[in-house]
Amino acid sequence: MPGLLSTSTAPPPRSSLVMVPSGPACWGKTFPRSIHPAPTTHPAITRNTTNFPALVRPGCSLVATEAPPIWDCRLRVADWQAAPPTESIADPGWPFESRTAVPSLPVTVSRGRRSPDRYNARRRAEGSAHAYIPQGNVNSAWNYRAHQPRLRGTADMSRLGIGMIGGGAISNAHLAAVAASDKAELVCVADLNASTAEEKAEKFGAKSFATDYRELLAREDVDAVIIGIPAGLHAEAALAAFQTGKHVLVEKPMARTLAECDAMIGAAEQAGKVLQVAMVRRFDADWGKVRELVQAGKVGRPCLWRRMAQGSAPQPPHGAWYSDASLSDGPLAESGAHDFDFVRYTFGDVRAVTATNWQMGRVGSVLDTGIVTLDFESGDRMLCVWSWGLPPKCGGGTLSGMDVLGPDGALQQSRHRDDGRYECVVNGPDGAQEVFDFDNPRAGDYWFSGQFDNFVESVHGRQTPRATGLDGRKAQEIALAAFESSRTGRRVELPL
Ligand SMILES: NC(=O)c1ccc[n+]([C@@H]2O[C@H](COP(=O)([O-])OP(=O)(O)OC[C@H]3O[C@@H](n4cnc5c(N)ncnc54)[C@H](O)[C@@H]3O)[C@@H](O)[C@H]2O)c1
Known part of the structure; x- marks a missing residue:
């Protein structure tokens, strides 16, 4: 299966053509994040982050063909001589129909920290739509679920069920990455503080919340957990997760002692589950x-x-x-x-x-x-x-x-x-x-999206974790x- 970043010039399977937005019809339209990794020298696509879709500009048209479970998105660049005429980007499970409406004004993207709505409103008043990209503001009150161009109604059973242990500062970055992924679904957030757990569950669209992470681990619809609590508690939570058959993405430091690190590595091996350490850099x-x-x-x-x-x-x-x-x-x-x-x-x-x-x-x-x-x-x-x-x-x-x-x-x-x-x-x-x-x-998505993709792909056995338990230990x-x-x-x- 082609990777998310792969490009190819192979022709799309014609029989499964489902949609051909082209020329002005797609200018200024937004598309899900997961199609944005176009070749890095591509000027026709404005790059974006986890939280915002790609924006297609004049001179570029986009054709999608369906080849389940892969969506093959072709970017056609008419007016840029240096570019190859077509590039195709694999995008598993891209829900085309979920595109959100965007301003019909010319669109550019900038990066900043202002409130998205206020900022865009001001730019519209100035006569142009200027999309805001939250830049690493993990404490933003932005409601990710509401703004993700995902098809919530079409539950995909192949989506990985995610449990978040710890609803503090770093959970925002992880949960934004989960929310932006088409390959996973947030099932439960656990935090000692009930209102924190409930707030994060609501904000990122989890089905449930808990104050005891053991409740989260007992859920069969949780396949994998992200552990974001103080480091001294990582080992205990990870061991409990492996005991219940979950995969683990654990924050750094992996643990406070090498004995704890070793126990986590051993438990992952014994359970046959992925242990990845969040060395997001x-x-x-x-x-x-x-x-x-x-x-x-x-x-x-x-x-x-x-x-x-x-x-x-x-x-x-x-x-x-x-x-x-x-x-x-x-x-x-x-x-x-x-x-x-x-x-x-x-x-x-x-x-x-x-x-x-x-x-x-x-x-x-x-x-x-x-x-x-x-x-x-x-x-x-x-x-x-x-x-x-x-x-x-x-x-x-x-x-x-x-x-x-x-x-x-x-x-x-x-x-x-x-x-x-x-x-x-x-x-x-x-x-x-x-x-x-x-x-x-x-840039701007705190790199957590790439990390989460790597984690999910590792769980499916298609990649290996870029930072393993051994890396965390070292x-x-x-x-x-x-x-x-x-x-x-x-x-x-x-x-x-
Ligand atoms: N990768 C990064 O760039 C980065 C940045 C910040 C923090 N971190 C790491 O993430 C982890 C958490 O840091 P933070 O800044 O989010 O801390 P935080 O204090 O903001 O949040 C920790 C949360 O964990 C909850 N908690 C504590 N014990 C718990 C338990 N037993 N069960 C459930 N919930 C529990 C607390 O109630 C709190 O809400 C730490 O390991 C930290 O080093 C990583």
């Missing part, structure tokens, strides 16, 4: 581009990946547990998990860790600031500084983000350009500069080695 084209350029030797090897990040600790009432040392290991484990995982994904395994870790801020009991250096087997190195020690709403320092330095040059973190594309710049010898621009079709091992190094004042060799 592996699905971001932005970080992916940096990885690609580094691996292609653009700055030379071995190189030094520098990462600096800071902020204030999550403030009560939201996420007070993040600052409580009995429940959290602080930023090096909670946030550093993404960094440690991503550099491992790029360079391979870590050989040794050196760190200092202390409390700089005045909130809670965690060691909120850390400096870590990693030595990789490859000879590459990482310097990572993470702090939650700033006061609330402090603007932060000037050194934030990441870059990669090597014997042949320096790579700056990619930036979003005015034309909607992204670019990475590599400064080379003698003032030379190379610019690598690229599209980021997943990221946590680095954080634990950093704590040990800080405690002992020594460089810590891995494996622990």
Whole structure:
């Protein structure tokens, strides 16, 4: 079966042609998210996110042919010479009839954080429709279910039943990805707090909610769970999920101890179920581009990946547990998990860790600031500084983000350009500069959609998880080695 991102020029099966919107008939129409992964250089399609459909512009027509369970969508680009005349994009279960009405005005897309309705209303008053794409605002009050162009009435039995354990901040991103997927259906949300569980269930269209996740796990219509509760509780919930035969996508850090990680990996193997760790950065084209350029030797090897990040600790009432040392290991484990995982994904395994870790801020009991250096087997190195020690709403320092330095040059973190594309710049010898621009079709959807697709496909055995239990374990091992190094004042060799 062709993958979501695959393209082909094979002719569509004529006998099953079901709809041919073309020319002006489809201009400005919206189509479900899942058809948007057109080739990245395609100017006729405005890229979009999980939450908004693709927009078809003048010069482009779209033909769909039905070949259940795959919908084959053909984009015809009449006025762009460089493009191949047709491209086809596989889209399982695309419900054509569910297209939502859109303004008949010329449509462009921008990214931002304003209220969609207010923003679009203002743009319409200005004489053009300007579609808003929520950009990573996981706390948005946007009702995803109501705005998803999905056919709710036509239940597809092949859809994976999803249970969400934990209805806190991160659940918004996961549940938006579930809501946008045609391959899954949200069945139940469980949270200790009944009103949280009920609110999330309502907002994202779950059939039910629960205050005890065991109730969720007891449901036969739940095939897989997403675990988004504090890290110290991940192992217990995952083990219970495997015992009831569910697949698991668990948030990072995978668990607080390596023993818990091992238990989760063992339980998944024993149950024959998927265990995926939500290392969502592996699905971001932005970080992916940096990885690609580094691996292609653009700055030379071995190189030094520098990462600096800071902020204030999550403030009560939201996420007070993040600052409580009995429940959290602080930023090096909670946030550093993404960094440690991503550099491992790029360079391979870590050989040794050196760190200092202390409390700089005045909130809670965690060691909120850390400096870590990693030595990789490859000879590459990482310097990572993470702090939650700033006061609330402090603007932060000037050194934030990441870059990669090597014997042949320096790579700056990619930036979003005015034309909607992204670019990475590599400064080379003698003032030379190379610019690598690229599209980021997943920008704005928090990368969670790509991750969720990968999870669902892994459950069906068509892919493998991009971040496995072992990857989750290795990221946590680095954080634990950093704590040990800080405690002992020594460089810590891995494996622990
Ligand atoms: N991938 C990312 O970028 C990212 C971002 C933020 C958080 N996270 C991770 O997601 C997890 C949750 O973080 P959050 O920010 O959503 O926290 P949060 O405090 O906002 O939400 C946690 C929720 O879990 C609920 N809960 C706690 N114990 C429970 C239990 N036993 N059963 C059911 N519900 C329970 C709480 O009531 C709360 O609603 C953490 O592991 C965190 O590190 C990942």
